[in-house]
Amino acid sequence: MLLERVTLYHLRMELKAPFETSFERITHRDCILVEAAVGGVLGYGECVADRNPAYSYENTGTAWHIMEQYLIPALWGKQITHPAQFQDLVQWVRGHQMAKAGIEMALWDALGKKQGKSLREMLGGSRDRVEVGVSIGIKSSPQELVEVAASYLEAGYRRVKIKIKPGVDVAETQAMRAAYPDLPLQVDANSAYTLETARVLKPLDELNLLLIEQPLAEDDIWDHHHLQAAFKTPICLDESIHNPRHARQAIEMDACRIINIKPGRVGGLSQAVIIHDLCQEQNVPVWCGGMLETGVGRASNLAVASLANFTLPGDISASDRYYHEDITNETFTLNPDSTIGVPDKPGLGVTIDSKALKRVTVRSEVYLPE
Numbered sequence: 001m002l003l004e005r006v007t008l009y010h011l012r013m014e015l016k017a018p019f020e021t022s023f024e025r026i027t028h029r030d031c032i033l034v035e036a037a038v039g040g041v042l043g044y045g046e047c048v049a050d051r052n053p054a055y056s057y058e059n060t061g062t063a064w065h066i067m068e069q070y071l072i073p074a075l076w077g078k079q080i081t082h083p084a085q086f087q088d089l090v091q092w093v094r095g096h097q098m099a100k101a102g103i104e105m106a107l108w109d110a111l112g113k114k115q116g117k118s119l120r121e122m123l124g125g126s127r128d129r130v131e132v133g134v135s136i137g138i139k140s141s142p143q144e145l146v147e148v149a150a151s152y153l154e155a156g157y158r159r160v161k162i163k164i165k166p167g168v169d170v171a172e173t174q175a176m177r178a179a180y181p182d183l184p185l186q187v188d189a190n191s192a193y194t195l196e197t198a199r200v201l202k203p204l205d206e207l208n209l210l211l212i213e214q215p216l217a218e219d220d221i222w223d224h225h226h227l228q229a230a231f232k233t234p235i236c237l238d239e240s241i242h243n244p245r246h247a248r249q250a251i252e253m254d255a256c257r258i259i260n261i262k263p264g265r266v267g268g269l270s271q272a273v274i275i276h277d278l279c280q281e282q283n284v285p286v287w288c289g290g291m292l293e294t295g296v297g298r299a300s301n302l303a304v305a306s307l308a309n310f311t312l313p314g315d316i317s318a319s320d321r322y323y324h325e326d327i328t329n330e331t332f333t334l335n336p337d338s339t340i341g342v343p344d345k346p347g348l349g350v351t352i353d354s355k356a357l358k359r360v361t362v363r364s365e366v367y368l369p370e
């Protein structure tokens with residue numbers, strides 16, 4: 001099948017509540033929706049690069065540029081038989097994993113629709129519902145954090161992740177543990193510490209946490225090895241893992257005992273599956289991270305999280321946790337057992353609400369074969 005047309009949409013969507021991490025506080029979330037016309041069907045992909053180059057060096061501006069100048073042109077005139085083939089065509093483009101992943105997702109959706117197969121089927125997922133949790137941003141006090149967590153527990157979430165940063169870490173996590181002694185709980189520092197400053201986190205080791213996510217710098221797998229040696233709680237890497245080789249080396253170094261897989265961060269769903277498989281061989285559990293996705297990226301995350309070695313709950317909350325109005329007609333709701341159903345319709349299994357899309361689009365551009 002040939003690629004016939006690509007439309008990029010830069011979206012800006014207001015969050016229901018501000019989301020604060022160690023690196024920024026956002027009230028709106030930006031992303032790029034990729035619409036690819038392939039063999040007469042439309043496939044959609046979500047590029048998770050944010051407005052600021054803070055979580056990653058990529059942002060909506062760089063991703064748009066890389067897609068427009070390199071990734072889309074690489075596909076014109078090429079027979080596309082499998083989405084993973086895209087990786088061979090763009091392998092020469094260094095980095096820019098989120099840009100690549102956005103295009104690849106649209107190809108999976110289009111080919112799934114053509115073949116009448118759901119993304120879960122195409123990826124080899126083994127479950128029809130996946131366990132999920134909620135990721136809670138930094139709050140102004142431990143009490144407020146505990147209250148916000150209470151509302152999510154009330155809504156049915158059975159696993160909570162809290163964001164931490166220097167000065168907003170031990171007291172907050174202790175307050176959560178005191179309020180909820182048996183709650184599956186984990187923390188995420190988004191690279192805010194160094195090996196030296198991370199010493200203050202030692203009391204967390206007594207709180208029976210599921211994991212400590214990405215305490216140190218993205219490009220510092222080795223110091224995570226030193227930190228893991230000092231902690232009994234598993235270290236989990238997020239920002240540090242950009243490809244299967246990083247995952248293999250981090251495991252070999254004992255820099256982490258769990259890996260957070262975000263298809264956007266590793267260059268696409270095909271790469272996420274490779275990392276999943278190599279972790280499975282090494283008995284390293286994985287879970288699906290989130291980037292505050294719209295219904296498009298959420299559908300994709302649910303499909304990938306249905307693979308067998310995604311044994312920890314994902315940061316894949318219900319649609320109503322994020323936006324007043326999503327861009328898909330389908331919304332994802334939380335089941336009473338803290339799971340969300342995996343879409344079973346062809347491709348991603350979602351349809352676009354074109355009016356909603358129009359309301360949140362700040363720029364769009366159509367690209368045709370050269």
Ligand code: OSB
Binds near residue numbers: 188289
């Ligand atoms: O580090 O996991 C992260 C959101 C934006 C950027 C980075 C992260 C996050 C989250 C949100 O934790 C998870 C979600 O989508 O619910």
Ligand code: MG
Binds near residue numbers: 190214238
């Ligand atoms: Mg993280």
